[in-house]
Amino acid sequence: MQRNPQALAVYIHYPYCIQKCRYCDFYSVAGENSKGTLSAYLKALKAEFAVRKRDFSSFSRIETIFFGGGTASRLPLEALKEILSLLEESFAFLPEMEITLEGNPEDLTQSYLSGLVDLGIRRVNAGIQTFDRKILEQLGRYFDPHRYEAILETLRSFPLRRGVDLIYGFPESEEIFQSDLARVLQANLEHLSLYALTVEKGTELSRLGPYPDEDLQARLFDSLPAHLAREGYVHYEVSNYARPGFESRHNLRYWMYEPYMGLGPGAHGFTGRLRYGNPRNVDRYLVGHVMGALSPHQPAVDIWLGLLRLVRFPLAMVFEILDEADLPHEPFLGELDQLLEEGVASLDDGVFCWKARGLLFLDQYVERMISAYSFMNNPVKTGSR
Ligand SMILES: C[S@@+](CC[C@H](N)C(=O)[O-])C[C@H]1O[C@@H](n2cnc3c(N)ncnc32)[C@H](O)[C@@H]1O
Ligand code: SF4
Numbered sequence: 001m002q003r004n005p006q007a008l009a010v011y012i013h014y015p016y017c018i019q020k021c022r023y024c025d026f027y028s029v030a031g032e033n034s035k036g037t038l039s040a041y042l043k044a045l046k047a048e049f050a051v052r053k054r055d056f057s058s059f060s061r062i063e064t065i066f067f068g069g070g071t072a073s074r075l076p077l078e079a080l081k082e083i084l085s086l087l088e089e090s091f092a093f094l095p096e097m098e099i100t101l102e103g104n105p106e107d108l109t110q111s112y113l114s115g116l117v118d119l120g121i122r123r124v125n126a127g128i129q130t131f132d133r134k135i136l137e138q139l140g141r142y143f144d145p146h147r148y149e150a151i152l153e154t155l156r157s158f159p160l161r162r163g164v165d166l167i168y169g170f171p172e173s174e175e176i177f178q179s180d181l182a183r184v185l186q187a188n189l190e191h192l193s194l195y196a197l198t199v200e201k202g203t204e205l206s207r208l209g210p211y212p213d214e215d216l217q218a219r220l221f222d223s224l225p226a227h228l229a230r231e232g233y234v235h236y237e238v239s240n241y242a243r244p245g246f247e248s249r250h251n252l253r254y255w256m257y258e259p260y261m262g263l264g265p266g267a268h269g270f271t272g273r274l275r276y277g278n279p280r281n282v283d284r285y286l287v288g289h290v291m292g293a294l295s296p297h298q299p300a301v302d303i304w305l306g307l308l309r310l311v312r313f314p315l316a317m318v319f320e321i322l323d324e325a326d327l328p329h330e331p332f333l334g335e336l337d338q339l340l341e342e343g344v345a346s347l348d349d350g351v352f353c354w355k356a357r358g359l360l361f362l363d364q365y366v367e368r369m370i371s372a373y374s375f376m377n378n379p380v381k382t383g384s385r
Contacts, residue, residue: 001252003317005272005324007063007094008056009253010087012045013264015070015282018106022140022208023167025200027266027280028070040286041264042079046086048263048278048291053090055271055294056261062091064098064250067121073103077115084119098123098161098249105151106144113158123248125163125191126151131183132176138210152187161246163191169217170197171210177220185231190246194224195239222356225311238309238359255306256313257299257321268292272324275302299325300373308366312353331372339365 013027016037020030065087067075075083080101087093100123101116108126116124128151130136136143155162164184168177184192196217199206225235233241237255240248253260262269265285268277276292284290303321307313315336322329336352339345344358344365358365 001256001313001317003256003258003320004063004253005258006059007061008059008091009064009066009250009258009260010062011066011068011250011260011262011264011267011269012072012083013068013070013262013267013278014041014072014075015265016074017069017071017142018074018104019140019142022138022204023197023200025203026070029282037286038076038079041282042082044286044288045083045263047288049086049090051291052261052263052269055269055274056259059259060092061094062087062097063094064253065100066250067099067101069102071104071107072101073107073112077112077119080116080121081119100125100248100250102127105147106142108147108151108154110154110157113154113160117158117160122159123161123163124155124158125165125193126155127165128180128184129165129167130170130173130176130180132173132180135170135173135176138170140204152184152189155189156187161191162187162189163193163242163248164189165193165195167195167197168220169212169214171213173213174216174220181227190243191248192228192233192241193239194241196221218360221360225356235311237311238362252310255309256317257303257306257324265290270297300327300376301370303327304366304369304373308362308369311359312348312351314351315347316350318352327373327376332369335369335372338368 015028017028017030020028065084067080084099099121101121102125104127108124113124128148129139129141131148133143133145166177166180166184170176181194197212199211224241228235228241232243234244235241236247237251240251242248259270259272262278265278265282266280269275271294274294275297276294278285278292279290281290303325307318307321318332319329322332336347339358340347344355344361346353346355354362
């Protein structure tokens with residue numbers, strides 16, 4: 001687990017979805033993207049990039065690129081090619097770089113995947129959520145049953161790093177989840193994201209349900225690491241599992257306090273000192289490059305919100321990050337002693353490792369660590385635009 005803060009990650013947000021799912025709080029808008037919108041989107045993205053690259057002028061190389069959404073797989077291959085060329089005009093691509101596209105089963109057809117491989121996009125993540133039609137309907141998720149049936153087989157026929165997302169914890173759904181999981185395990189994928197259904201404020205789900213079964217979620221969360229370890233997967237982040245060496249390098253960068261440039265409506269970025277968040281409004285984005293301003297942030301909060309999500313991490317890395325942010329080690333070391341004493345974490349040859357109970361009540365331990373640094377929580381003050 002190596003940091004590379006000298007290189008950059010780039011996140012491209014494509015906000016369009018065929019239909020808005022009832023549980024989703026990510027910035028996404030329903031409605032098919034017309035040709036006109038696509039060209040306006042590409043134009044706005046280029047305008048944003050022209051400005052953003054100045055904020056990241058100390059970087060010369062890109063380590064990872066992630067096309068996310070919304071539904072990034074609604075982006076035609078030609079558009080993806082145009083965006084990659086745009087990035088490559090300004091930054092060197094590292095030979096071992098990771099380029100990911102996150103998509104929905106409906107779009108991940110043989111011809112689309114083959115085009116992705118040709119473009120050098122060799123990591124694909126499919127949002128399945130569940131194969132159960134009744135639940136997909138309850139979730140208000142658009143789905144094509146034929147594509148859902150075929151998706152695992154289709155992914156298998158390409159030289160890709162393949163991952164899928166599943167959601168668990170719907171009422172009375174334990175068997176359904178076990179069958180979804182068995183099905184993806186059979187496909188022998190490199191990466192699995194297993195999310196407990198969360199009720200996000202303002203979503204249709206929050207108003208009308210069905211609400212998650214929290215006991216079932218806790219039971220599954222507890223049993224998954226051992227179950228997946230038997231299948232050869234390492235639990236490396238709260239909701240993420242991978243074959244060794246196939247972790248999402250791009251997402252690790254967020255959790256390990258490494259810089260990233262976010263482009264598109266609703267995208268976030270971090271220069272290494274300053275952060276920004278673009279407004280969640282695609283209409284305004286399309287008519288002029290409406291961008292979030294760089295602003296000071298609170299490293300003593302941000303570091304812990306990311307780092308403590310990792311199931312294990314070397315202490316040497318914590319010290320490196322704290323030094324980078326000019327934060328003292330002592331509050332961390334004090335909290336560490338406390339966590340070890342309470343038996344919710346362990347230390348193995350200089351590597352911090354959460355135990356199951358630590359991860360289950362993670363929010364409270366993150367809060368504690370942030371409080372230990374509360375005396376430091378003055379935002380970093382360096383020039384903002
Ligand atoms: C923002 S979505 C984008 C990917 C793609 N559009 C899709 O739906 O698969 C990324 C992932 O977040 C997860 N997700 C979104 N909202 C969630 C929620 N309320 N609870 C749990 N997982 C959620 C889903 O598993 C989804 O695949
Ligand atoms: S879960 Fe995916 S498809 Fe559904 S609204 Fe959110 S981003 Fe769009």
